[in-house]
Amino acid sequence: MTGPEPIRVAIVDDQALVRTGFRMVLEAEPDLRVVGEAGDGAAAIELARSTGIDVLLMDVRMPGVDGIAATAAVTAAERAPRVIVLTTFDLDEYAFAAIRAGASGFLLKDARPHELVAAIRSVHEGEAILAPRITRRMLELFAADLPAAVPDRPTELDALTAREREVLAAVADGLNNTEIAARFHLSESTVKTHVGRLLQKLAARDRVHLVILAYEHGLTSGRRSGSTPAR
Structure with missing residues (x-):
């Protein structure tokens, strides 16, 4: 075979x-x-x-x-x-x-x-x-080139659940599935399911595209949250 x-x-x-x-x-x-x-x-x-x-x-x-x-x-x-x-x-x-x-x-x-x-x-x-954190650093460096988010304007992010928005923000912070699972006390399989739904709902190519979308919609400040669990 x-x-x-x-x-x-x-x-x-x-x-x-x-x-x-x-x-x-x-x-x-x-x-x-x-x-x-x-x-x-x-x-x-x-x-x-x-x-x-x-x-x-x-x-x-x-x-x-x-x-x-x-x-x-x-x-x-x-x-x-x-x-x-x-x-x-x-x-x-x-x-x-x-x-x-x-x-x-x-x-x-x-x-x-x-x-x-x-x-x-x-x-x-x-x-x-x-190295997703390098992606995050690059996006931070050129955040000024991204369009500013407009409050109250309907976007594709409106179709996301609260948890999906949290996972999207975590992806934009450069966390991998293991780190996201630890942050939100989820199983890695659940995180993988959430990421898959994000890719589908946002018609994103991959996780890098998710990071760009999160930055474009102002979903992340570009700084790692202080809630990241200790290693």
Whole structure:
């Protein structure tokens, strides 16, 4: 009996040495398969169109078509692969723009091999991207670019229950399912159910999209609540 199909990954970076390093890491994993590489955004768009890809690792700063434009083009297509944006430790603004363009999250370029692999698997499964707190920090940094919430204006958040709004705020604070369960004294399976309902009710792509929606609607202050339980 054959096992599940490997996750098909493509690597986009203008530095050949970086692509080679990522490929060596990924090809050492039995459930991952590198199906293509590209050195710029234009080539990435064509690669996504012509090749069956599950997860695309996308560099941001590239000559010609950059990672932002390429991400928007790739994710706008039908049955688009999930995109992980590769960024530097300084949380540059281009990575934020790429997430708004449709990326499922982002990863630091100096991530350790096991972190890279875990991020790809998480994104492929539709779960939280690696290091959700980094997502939160980036959104905090660029909160001024988000539209201000307008009180009393009907929004899609009105369809949420009180508990779902609490879970959404916790997701925006960067908590994972285990931490949310501890905060609200719930089982992890219950939290997973709540997150699934949030994704469905808000027509969100993934948890990163939930974070953006929470910030856009003023559901979080961008600061970790003092009620977080001690470890």
